[in-house]
Amino acid sequence: MKCINGCPRNNIILKDNIMFGENCDVCLYCIGNCPKKAINISTKTIGKVKYSEEKIKEIFLKEIKRQNGT
Numbered sequence: 342m343k344c345i346n347g348c349p350r351n352n353i354i355l356k357d358n359i360m361f362g363e364n365c366d367v368c369l370y371c372i373g374n375c376p377k378k379a380i381n382i383s384t385k386t387i388g389k390v391k392y393s394e395e396k397i398k399e400i401f402l403k404e405i406k407r408q409n410g411t
Contacts, residue, residue, distance in 0.1 A: 344371035344380060373397075 345353045348371055350364040359380070372380050374394060381387045 344375045347371070347374055 342355070344359070345355055349368060350362075350366055352362045352364045353371060354360050354362070367382070369382075372382065
């Protein structure tokens with residue numbers, strides 16, 4: 342439910358499967374935060390690296406530490 346609950350446009354609903362509405366801004370939140378890596382946009386995102394919020398924070402913190410010399 343992470344992709345559904347995190348959608349900033351409330352554009353995703355779950356019935357028998359995940360369904361998308363027409364309000365998508367293509368922010369890719371759902372793709373990056375799906376724990377099952379089950380959401381793709383056509384064939385453009387299949388097999389591509391998908392960064393979650395946790396991974397982005399990890400990369401960001403490493404860069405800050407690198408810049409600060411710690």
